[in-house]
Amino acid sequence: MEIVNFTPFASLFGGVLIGLAAVLLMAAIGRIMGATGILSAAVFAEDDRAWRWALLAGMISGPAVFLMVTGNWPEITVPVTPVALIIGGFLVGIGVSYGSGCTSGHGVCGLARLSPRSFAAVLTFMATTAITVYAVRHVFGG
Template sequence: MEIVNFTPLASLFGGVLIGLAAVLLMAAIGRVMGATGILSAAIFAEDDRAWRWALLAGMISGPAFYLMVTGDWPEITVPVSTLALIVGGFLVGLGVSYGSGCTSGHGVCGLARLSPRSFVAVPTFMATTALTVYVVRHVFGG
C-alpha cells in the first residue's frame, strides 16, 4: 500500500481548526457547520445569509492566506478527468440530498451532538468511499 502525502501534523492542525470553528459557530449563533447546508442556504434562503457568505468567503480565501504566509500556492493534484469530477460532484450532491447533510455536518457536528442520523450516515459515507476506491482501483484499474 502506498501512502501519498502523509501529513499527520498538518492534518491534526486542520482538524482542530475545523472542530474549533464548528464549536464557535454553535456557541455564537447556535448553528451547525455543515458546508453544503450553509452553501445551499446562502444561495436559496431569504434571510440569515450574511454569516453564511462570510463563512464561505473564509473557506475560499484560505489558499490566498496560505500564499501570503508561504509565498507559494498550495499544491493541488487532481488525478481524474473533468468528466469524472462532474459525475463525482453530481453523485455527492445526490448523496447529500438523500443523507440530509454532508460529511462535515454529520461527521463533525452530528457525531458530537450524538445524532442518531449521523451515527448511521457517517459509517455509510465511509463504507461507500472504501467501496468506490476499491472499484476504481481494482475494477477500472485506476
C-alpha cells in the same frame, strides 16, 4: 501501493481548525456547520444570509492566507479528468440531498451532538468509501 503525500501534521492542524470553527459557530450563533446546508441557504434562503456568506468567504480565502504565510500557493493535484470531477460533484449533490447533509455536517457536528441520524450517515459514508476505493483500485485497476 505507495502513499505519495502523507501529511499527518497538516491534516491534524486542518482537523483542529475545522473542529474549532464548528464549536465557535455553535457557541456564537447556535448554528451547525454543515457546508452544503450553509451554501444552499446562502444562495436560496431569503433571510439569515450574512453569516453564511462570511463563512463561505473564509473557506474560499484559505489558499490566499496560505500564500501570505508561506509565500507559495498550496499544491493541489487532482488525478482525474474534468468530466470525472463533474460527475463526482453531481453524485455528491445527490448524496447530500438523500443523506440530509454532507460529511462535515454529519461527521463533525452530528457525531459531536450524538445524533443517531448522523451516526447512521457516517457509517454509510465510510462503508461506501471503502467499497468504492476497493472497487476502483482492485476490481477496475485504477
